[in-house]
Amino acid sequence: MTSRVGKITIRNPLLLASGILGESSGSMIRVYSSGAGGVVTKSIGMEPRDGYRNPTVYEFESGMLNAMGLPNPGIEHFSDVISRTKAAGVFTVGSIFGGDENEFSHLAGKMEAYGVDAVELNLSCPHVEGFGSELGSSPERVRSVVGAVRQAVRIPVWAKMTPNVADMGSIAAAAEEAGADAIVAINTVRAMAISARLRRPVLSNTYGGLSGEAVKYVGLRAVYEIGKKCSIPVIGVGGVRSGEDVAEYLVAGASAVQIGTAVAERGPGVFGQVADELSDFMEREGFSSLKEMIGIARR
Amino acid sequence: MQGGNLRIVEIAEVVKESPSIWTIRYRDPSPSKPGQFVMVWVPGVDEVPMSLSYTGDEKGITFRPIGETTRALSELSAGDRIGVRGIYGNSFTRTGGEVLVVGGGTGIASVIAAVEPFVSDGKVHAALGARSREELFFEDRVISAGAELHISTDDGSKGHKGFITDVVRRLLGSGWIAQVIACGPEKMLYNTALIAREFGVPGQYSVERYMKCGIGVCDACSLDGRLVCRDGPVFDGDFLLGSEDFGRFRLSPNGTRIPV
Ligand SMILES: Cc1cc2nc3c(=O)[nH]c(=O)nc-3n(C[C@H](O)[C@H](O)[C@H](O)COP(=O)(O)OP(=O)(O)OC[C@H]3O[C@@H](n4cnc5c(N)ncnc54)[C@H](O)[C@@H]3O)c2cc1C
Ligand SMILES: Cc1cc2nc3c(=O)[nH]c(=O)nc-3n(C[C@H](O)[C@H](O)[C@H](O)COP(=O)(O)O)c2cc1C
Ligand code: FES
Numbered sequence: 001m002t003s004r005v006g007k008i009t010i011r012n013p014l015l016l017a018s019g020i021l022g023e024s025s026g027s028m029i030r031v032y033s034s035g036a037g038g039v040v041t042k043s044i045g046m047e048p049r050d051g052y053r054n055p056t057v058y059e060f061e062s063g064m065l066n067a068m069g070l071p072n073p074g075i076e077h078f079s080d081v082i083s084r085t086k087a088a089g090v091f092t093v094g095s096i097f098g099g100d101e102n103e104f105s106h107l108a109g110k111m112e113a114y115g116v117d118a119v120e121l122n123l124s125c126p127h128v129e130g131f132g133s134e135l136g137s138s139p140e141r142v143r144s145v146v147g148a149v150r151q152a153v154r155i156p157v158w159a160k161m162t163p164n165v166a167d168m169g170s171i172a173a174a175a176e177e178a179g180a181d182a183i184v185a186i187n188t189v190r191a192m193a194i195s196a197r198l199r200r201p202v203l204s205n206t207y208g209g210l211s212g213e214a215v216k217y218v219g220l221r222a223v224y225e226i227g228k229k230c231s232i233p234v235i236g237v238g239g240v241r242s243g244e245d246v247a248e249y250l251v252a253g254a255s256a257v258q259i260g261t262a263v264a265e266r267g268p269g270v271f272g273q274v275a276d277e278l279s280d281f282m283e284r285e286g287f288s289s290l291k292e293m294i295g296i297a298r299r
Numbered sequence: 300m301q302g303g304n305l306r307i308v309e310i311a312e313v314v315k316e317s318p319s320i321w322t323i324r325y326r327d328p329s330p331s332k333p334g335q336f337v338m339v340w341v342p343g344v345d346e347v348p349m350s351l352s353y354t355g356d357e358k359g360i361t362f363r364p365i366g367e368t369t370r371a372l373s374e375l376s377a378g379d380r381i382g383v384r385g386i387y388g389n390s391f392t393r394t395g396g397e398v399l400v401v402g403g404g405t406g407i408a409s410v411i412a413a414v415e416p417f418v419s420d421g422k423v424h425a426a427l428g429a430r431s432r433e434e435l436f437f438e439d440r441v442i443s444a445g446a447e448l449h450i451s452t453d454d455g456s457k458g459h460k461g462f463i464t465d466v467v468r469r470l471l472g473s474g475w476i477a478q479v480i481a482c483g484p485e486k487m488l489y490n491t492a493l494i495a496r497e498f499g500v501p502g503q504y505s506v507e508r509y510m511k512c513g514i515g516v517c518d519a520c521s522l523d524g525r526l527v528c529r530d531g532p533v534f535d536g537d538f539l540l541g542s543e544d545f546g547r548f549r550l551s552p553n554g555t556r557i558p559v
Contacts, residue, residue, distance in 0.1 A: 023554040026524030050552040054346035073555040197307040264516045
């Protein structure tokens, strides 16, 4: 089941997506022990942030919306979390968000010093002004942020894309040109929930991001489309809940996947279950390695 | 996704349990067990976790106004609409023998719903503690359930003068108690768990942590790798006393590990 993402080898292709249980070492170690190939931390910024008031989540049958508002303890306070997680042998990717290339470079340098295996640039949070997708919808700004981080660190740099743009392919291509080692797609889809009975939006921030089963088909499209424009590995995210979902992403061109919302549905044990389901699928379909599956829908 | 989808409910009744404690009742037939909680949304204010103090079709939450949201809740009246999500979390379970139910302050709201069903399986002692008699509530529910009531107040205005843990020690010393369940301030829970361990009595403790999502995604409520919203809020004493965080650390809203 070992999976390769560029130069990196992971024990399986199932990573914990950023922002889900990625704030405490206890939770990340538990997710890894439950069978994940590795974890991506919550997105960490320059300063501590409490995030938005509740309601910050809204659940429905096939997914959820969230507008957490990037709560995080700030990079200075995150060293202990990384060292505890790494000490337990967990493959750990540090997710970071910033307002410009200087902040991103600083954060990436800190993460590298703390000992992470790769950094993931959150260029895509759909509900916080000035960060994330505002930056991630401009190919020029993506190029300058990725380029600056590439200069600042030696570990692999992953760029996480927003689906809330007309042309994801050219933004991913800009990240590749600037030196990204992999593209991660997708972050959540900008959305909102309304209560007609209360005559108001539900989330305190009004707008939020849609995730879960409801966005799987947006994620598959993104991975397929990015794969046509880029030659670096793509990591698929969005609505993965079963081994067959993983197979769909691999066949669409992903080298690995991340799982977020399904952790709420099925608990941290979801990783072990999905890994078993993926092995069963491969056996039934006669695949002997992940590599044989990757991108075959594009050929 | 877990069947905890948001419901907008109309408040059926607001009850003042004591000069400083309010109960809000609303109709919601969702099945629930003692110890479980809901996320209560006061539109335009905030959404906070609250234990169910009544678990039947007419649900109830019981609280002391201590901050913006609980104050806003206390100002609502019958007919007003609020949002609820859940029913979330695990519950207290009866393991047999005589049981000691311990509630400190608003923690009484969480354990009270266990007293009534537990009485049908054997003797129940309920030890309720508060700072003063004004902050005590649900003594009547303990008595009408047929459980034995024990009271303590910090200022001695009712019952034993001192901490509820003094009462816990005395009752456990009798040797009859086979199980402890408790909810209250963490210091009280910690000391109760230590005393129960000393007497070799198994315990289940309902722990509070700051919560955002309530559904096990945001990690705000993490306690040594367990999620209070999903794996808890009720944990057994062995896990808690063996953990690094119980009685010592919690996460602040931004996720920094700080003293309890
Ligand atoms: C599972 C669970 C069940 C709960 N059940 C009840 C209940 O039945 N009755 C009840 O009155 N309260 C209960 N609480 C605590 C309740 O959620 C908080 O008191 C409430 O969030 C305070 O909101 P506020 O806006 O009024 O106060 P804020 O202005 O937010 O805070 C006022 C004070 O309360 C403290 N506080 C805030 N949140 C919490 C928290 N989660 N735990 C402990 N202290 C907190 C703050 O540090 C501050 O000192 C429960 C908490 C949890 C996690
Ligand atoms: C509660 C929540 C918080 C999230 N926080 C972050 C974050 O901090 N950084 C980030 O890059 N993505 C964040 N995401 C997006 C996820 O990492 C993922 O891209 C998205 O949810 C789609 O995957 P899923 O359908 O498996 O959840 C968050 C998603 C959720 C549901
Ligand atoms: S409150 Fe979000 S994980 Fe428990």
